[in-house]
Amino acid sequence: MKALTARNADRHALYEIAVQRPEVILGLIDELAGMLELPKRRVLREDFCGTAYLSAHWAASDAERRAVGVDIDADTLAWARAHNRDPLGDAARRIELIEDDVLNVRKRADVLVSLNFSHYIYKARSELLGYLKHARRCIKPGGFMVLDAFGGPGSIEASVDRRNFSMFEYQWEQEAINPLTHEIACHIHFRFRNGSKLQRAFSYDWRMWSLPELRELLSEAGFDDLGIYFESEDGFIGDADAVELHAWVAYLVALRHPTG
Numbered sequence: 001m002k003a004l005t006a007r008n009a010d011r012h013a014l015y016e017i018a019v020q021r022p023e024v025i026l027g028l029i030d031e032l033a034g035m036l037e038l039p040k041r042r043v044l045r046e047d048f049c050g051t052a053y054l055s056a057h058w059a060a061s062d063a064e065r066r067a068v069g070v071d072i073d074a075d076t077l078a079w080a081r082a083h084n085r086d087p088l089g090d091a092a093r094r095i096e097l098i099e100d101d102v103l104n105v106r107k108r109a110d111v112l113v114s115l116n117f118s119h120y121i122y123k124a125r126s127e128l129l130g131y132l133k134h135a136r137r138c139i140k141p142g143g144f145m146v147l148d149a150f151g152g153p154g155s156i157e158a159s160v161d162r163r164n165f166s167m168f169e170y171q172w173e174q175e176a177i178n179p180l181t182h183e184i185a186c187h188i189h190f191r192f193r194n195g196s197k198l199q200r201a202f203s204y205d206w207r208m209w210s211l212p213e214l215r216e217l218l219s220e221a222g223f224d225d226l227g228i229y230f231e232s233e234d235g236f237i238g239d240a241d242a243v244e245l246h247a248w249v250a251y252l253v254a255l256r257h258p259t260g
């Protein structure tokens, strides 16, 4: 196999390998859907879908599942169509990809997700609340939303987290958090065996929201709290273990009440 270098690498493909774990999210959604006894025909809406990797896994997992992916970036969606949707054959017809601002799209779903901290683009409380209210309106009664968050003492200081994959090294760089605004700049870099590097393959300009803030906003948006799930390499861990971690990633799950 040809060695990967900065010249021939595809940043979206590397991102999927290094960052995304659709099976974890699908497992969590299935567990919650079972608990809530959702009807079988289930529609997933993936806001900020990027390459729609999760939407593709969702639609491929069951002939009665449909996905709606929404992203504002035309090039990323073109990549999603070519690499994740079109190769699926029949299941491809059950994936709709919409190029727009999530706030302009009213398609409804049983489950709506915002992952990899995409909602951190909203820096003002009123903006994030506006998005959560909109998301709730786009969820059918009895459905739920999953959104993630990161935190822990290690997540507020400048750092570079490195992980090795067979053909490249993944680097997650965080600049120090602004204590006044909680704004944080993060970058993904990829380094290859020949020493070349895709510097700032992805960059993010975010406000880091805390779990209590997110919970309060979800409640203000009209959601019922279904809990917080802390992720670890081997599955989900309890809150008591999570507070010991230097850095953590968690999923918040919020219900649109069946009668609401």
Ligand SMILES: C[S@@+](CC[C@H](N)C(=O)[O-])C[C@H]1O[C@@H](n2cnc3c(N)ncnc32)[C@H](O)[C@@H]1O
Pocket (backbone or CB within 6 Å): 019, 020, 047, 048, 049, 050, 051, 070, 071, 072, 073, 076, 100, 101, 102, 103, 114, 115, 116, 117, 118, 121
């Ligand atoms: C952090 S990436 C997340 C990609 C994917 N959801 C994941 O889990 O890896 C954020 C994505 O949101 C898209 N985006 C940013 N602002 C948006 C908006 N207002 N409406 C729709 N998509 C947006 C970007 O183009 C980008 O693909």
